[in-house]
Amino acid sequence: MTHRPHRQHGLATLFVVVTLLAIAALVVLASSRHLLLAQFNAQNQHRYHQALDNAETGLAAAIANLSAGKSLPPPSALYTVTVQDLGEGKQRLISAGHHDGETVSVQRLLSLSPAPPSKDDNAINIMGDLNLGGAIKITGNPDAVLNVDGNVTLGGSVSGISTLNATGSITLKGNQQLDVLHANGDIQAANGQYQTIKSKGSVTLTGNAAAAVVLADGKGNFGNASVDSARLRGDVDINGGNTTVGSLATRGKLSSRSSNKVGPAQVMGDLSVSGWGGPLTATIGGQASYNTANKDIRVTRQPGLSIDIKEVEPVSIGRPVINALDYRALANYAFSADQSGHIRVAVRQVAGLEDGDYYLAGDAKGRRNLLCQKLDAQGRCATGPSEPLCKGYSDYNDCLTVQGRNWALAGVGMAPGLLWFDGNLKAGNGTYYNALIATGDIETSGDHTIYAVNYIGYQKVCRNEQFPNLTPLNLCDTTTGKLRLTTAGNIALLAGSASEGRFQGGDIRLGSSNHVYGNVLAGKQLISGGSSTVHGYITVAGQGLNGMMNQWSGSTTIDLSDLPESFQPGGGGSSGGGNGGKPTIRLLPHSWIDSGAGAQS
Amino acid sequence: MKCARGFSMVEVLISLVVLAVGVLGLMRFQGYLFHQQILANDYNAATNLAQTALEQRHAGASPAWCDQENFAPPEPNASGTLARFQCRSASKGDQTAVTVRWTTSDGEAAELSLTAPSRLQP
Numbered sequence: 180m181t182h183r184p185h186r187q188h189g190l191a192t193l194f195v196v197v198t199l200l201a202i203a204a205l206v207v208l209a210s211s212r213h214l215l216l217a218q219f220n221a222q223n224q225h226r227y228h229q230a231l232d233n234a235e236t237g238l239a240a241a242i243a244n245l246s247a248g249k250s251l252p253p254p255s256a257l258y259t260v261t262v263q264d265l266g267e268g269k270q271r272l273i274s275a276g277h278h279d280g281e282t283v284s285v286q287r288l289l290s291l292s293p294a295p296p297s298k299d300d301n302a303i304n305i306m307g308d309l310n311l312g313g314a315i316k317i318t319g320n321p322d323a324v325l326n327v328d329g330n331v332t333l334g335g336s337v338s339g340i341s342t343l344n345a346t347g348s349i350t351l352k353g354n355q356q357l358d359v360l361h362a363n364g365d366i367q368a369a370n371g372q373y374q375t376i377k378s379k380g381s382v383t384l385t386g387n388a389a390a391a392v393v394l395a396d397g398k399g400n401f402g403n404a405s406v407d408s409a410r411l412r413g414d415v416d417i418n419g420g421n422t423t424v425g426s427l428a429t430r431g432k433l434s435s436r437s438s439n440k441v442g443p444a445q446v447m448g449d450l451s452v453s454g455w456g457g458p459l460t461a462t463i464g465g466q467a468s469y470n471t472a473n474k475d476i477r478v479t480r481q482p483g484l485s486i487d488i489k490e491v492e493p494v495s496i497g498r499p500v501i502n503a504l505d506y507r508a509l510a511n512y513a514f515s516a517d518q519s520g521h522i523r524v525a526v527r528q529v530a531g532l533e534d535g536d537y538y539l540a541g542d543a544k545g546r547r548n549l550l551c552q553k554l555d556a557q558g559r560c561a562t563g564p565s566e567p568l569c570k571g572y573s574d575y576n577d578c579l580t581v582q583g584r585n586w587a588l589a590g591v592g593m594a595p596g597l598l599w600f601d602g603n604l605k606a607g608n609g610t611y612y613n614a615l616i617a618t619g620d621i622e623t624s625g626d627h628t629i630y631a632v633n634y635i636g637y638q639k640v641c642r643n644e645q646f647p648n649l650t651p652l653n654l655c656d657t658t659t660g661k662l663r664l665t666t667a668g669n670i671a672l673l674a675g676s677a678s679e680g681r682f683q684g685g686d687i688r689l690g691s692s693n694h695v696y697g698n699v700l701a702g703k704q705l706i707s708g709g710s711s712t713v714h715g716y717i718t719v720a721g722q723g724l725n726g727m728m729n730q731w732s733g734s735t736t737i738d739l740s741d742l743p744e745s746f747q748p749g750g751g752g753s754s755g756g757g758n759g760g761k762p763t764i765r766l767l768p769h770s771w772i773d774s775g776a777g778a779q780s
Numbered sequence: 781m782k783c784a785r786g787f788s789m790v791e792v793l794i795s796l797v798v799l800a801v802g803v804l805g806l807m808r809f810q811g812y813l814f815h816q817q818i819l820a821n822d823y824n825a826a827t828n829l830a831q832t833a834l835e836q837r838h839a840g841a842s843p844a845w846c847d848q849e850n851f852a853p854p855e856p857n858a859s860g861t862l863a864r865f866q867c868r869s870a871s872k873g874d875q876t877a878v879t880v881r882w883t884t885s886d887g888e889a890a891e892l893s894l895t896a897p898s899r900l901q902p
Contacts (some may be wrong), residue, residue, distance in 0.1 A: 192791045192792075192794075192795050193791075193794065193795060196795045196802075197798065200798070200802035200803070200806075203803070204802075204806055207809065207810055207813075211813045214813050214817045214820070217817060217821070218816060218820045220820070220824070221821075221823035221824045224823075224824055224827045224828075225827045225892055228894055229894050229895070235897050236875065236895075236896065239900060239901065242901055766901055
């Protein structure tokens with residue numbers, strides 16, 4: 180008989196129990212596997228979002244830098260920004276955000292093509308008070324604006340002007356037609372038709388003046404006028420029997436003598452109707468005084484009536500300083516006279532000529548208008564004559580003479596570029612592809628035609644057949660065959676200078692048979708002798724007027740039709756040109772792309 | 781004489797002790813996993829809450845969620861799961877940081893934050 184030891188039973192039992200526990204533990208671990216994934220997911224979710232937000236931070240920083248003309252932000256612990264050139268002026272910005280080992284990228288497409296130039300319709304800018312006795316006509320721009328930094332009195336006629344802005348008051352005497360009158364002072368119109376009148380002072384319309392909308396911070400006085408809609412913060416006095424006023428709101432009181440229809444009106448103050456009155460419907464906050472027998476007057480009293488009428492926004496006009504001295508360093512040819520009366524020319528940035536000082540004189544053979552570096556005892560070019568700088572009526576006629584500081588330009592033409600004169604300039608016959616800039620006054624006369632370089636374009640400025648060896652390098656990009664556009668290139672005529680707070684010259688006097696293609700900038704005032712046409716904008720700075728009014732008595736036409744693409748007459752008054760080198764960044768809509776986690780580029 | 785069959789009392793007791801220790805350990809582990817699952821869910825909810833509050837600012841919503849300096853419910857009328865979280869925001873420069881705080885199922889305080897630009901270019 181064999182006996183098995185009992186110990187074997189116990190070990191087997193323990194083994195079974197431990198095995199069961201192991202199986203149970205494995206089952207628990209297996210069933211909680213999804214929990215481990217959930218843990219990872221939760222932490223990944225947070226890392227992903229923070230990395231995404233860091234990528235957005237990088238994208239915003241890159242867009243801000245590019246818009247400011249700066250380079251991309253350097254890589255940091257938060258983000259790395261790269262750019263891909265897609266051609267056709269498009270670029271792809273890729274910003275990779277980093278956080279706790281996670282990387283998420285976002286993209287944005289940019290357009291580097293220049294945005295449409297900001298529309299500047301300020302065709303005429305006049306500093307100081309203006310008394311317009313003559314005529315101004317603008318064609319080719321239905322949105323043309325006349326800005327006056329001062330008071331305006333229009334006794335003459337204006338046509339083609341959409342908006343008249345004045346920092347002072349506006350007084351219109353004639354039968355004018357303008358879309359917008361906007362003034363910081365009072366506006367008075369004795370006649371005419373207007374779409375919108377906005378005044379920070381009072382508005383007075385008399386005669387047959389008609390306005391669609393009147394907005395004013397002050398009072399309204401309407402005498403035999405017609406107003407479709409008016410909102411005024413001050414009192415309204417309808418003092419003409421034939422005055423018609425449509426929708427009316429005032430925070431003051433309303434008094435009416437009109438027998439025509441008035442209203443519906445909302446009046447915070449009292450209402451007073453003199454005489455029998457006409458049809459009038461009003462809601463008033465104050466007291467009413469009218470002939471109650473007139474059943475066409477319907478008044479509703481609403482004590483405590485409050486009407487919200489916003490203040491008229493003020494007119495703000497930048498006051499330019501026109502100073503020819505600022506342009507001397509930019510000029511290709513700066514003319515001055517020495518003590519002996521010889522013409523000195525400071526040449527700058529001209530192909531075929533070294534920068535420096537030259538004389539403009541003749542030679543022993545009698546030829547005139549030559550640039551040379553030394554003169555002989557007779558005042559003729561001593562060293563080898565160079566290119567003729569300009570063409571007189573013949574090779575033996577002067578094109579430019581000087582008496583004291585008074586210059587006279589007459590002939591066929593001048594080497595293209597920016598011309599600067601120390602003194603007064605009388606520009607006579609000839610066709611010029613230049614900017615004429617003088618520290619004194621400028622007078623045009625005879626058969627004078629002037630084209631600003633931006634107006635005439637590359638061919639006449641940079642490939643001029645008359646002066647093939649005198650190419651102004653600062654205006655011509657000969658590698659691309661395009662003009663270098665500068666705001667100085669928009670100038671046709673600029674007169675006047677300022678030094679140590681003292682103004683000199685600044686009058687521009689236009690002859691009747693002249694043709695001006697470019698901007699005209701008068702430091703003091705513009706005098707139109709007869710009927711002048713300017714194909715550009717006019718700025719009159721009123722420097723040195725000492726409180727006197729700009730008197731505009733001639734007839735001036737501003738023709739803005741068919742302007743060449745290179746000529747942007749509202750391109751600003753600085754001499755630098757362009758927009759300061761800042762690229763124009765435009766974010767393409769719907770171009771934001773989440774490149775996903777882990778994507779770098 | 782036949783040998784006695786079955787388990788002795790000692791064997792049964794030892795087995796029960798081993799089994800009890802093992803099952804108790806597993807139950808404790810199971811509880812730990814249960815709390816961790818709740819924590820993971822809360823972590824997700826807090827991340828989404830912070831991101832939503834930031835994106836509300838990007839979209840120009842005013843007031844956006846968590847638009848307060850001190851910890852408070854994301855919005856005054858918060859209810860349900862949202863009411864379990866408190867948050868605040870702080871702006872520095874053009875960046876806004878939203879911090880979310882909540883109490884875990886273990887009774888401990890947990891917190892996370894996200895930082896993003898306050899405004900994005902449209």
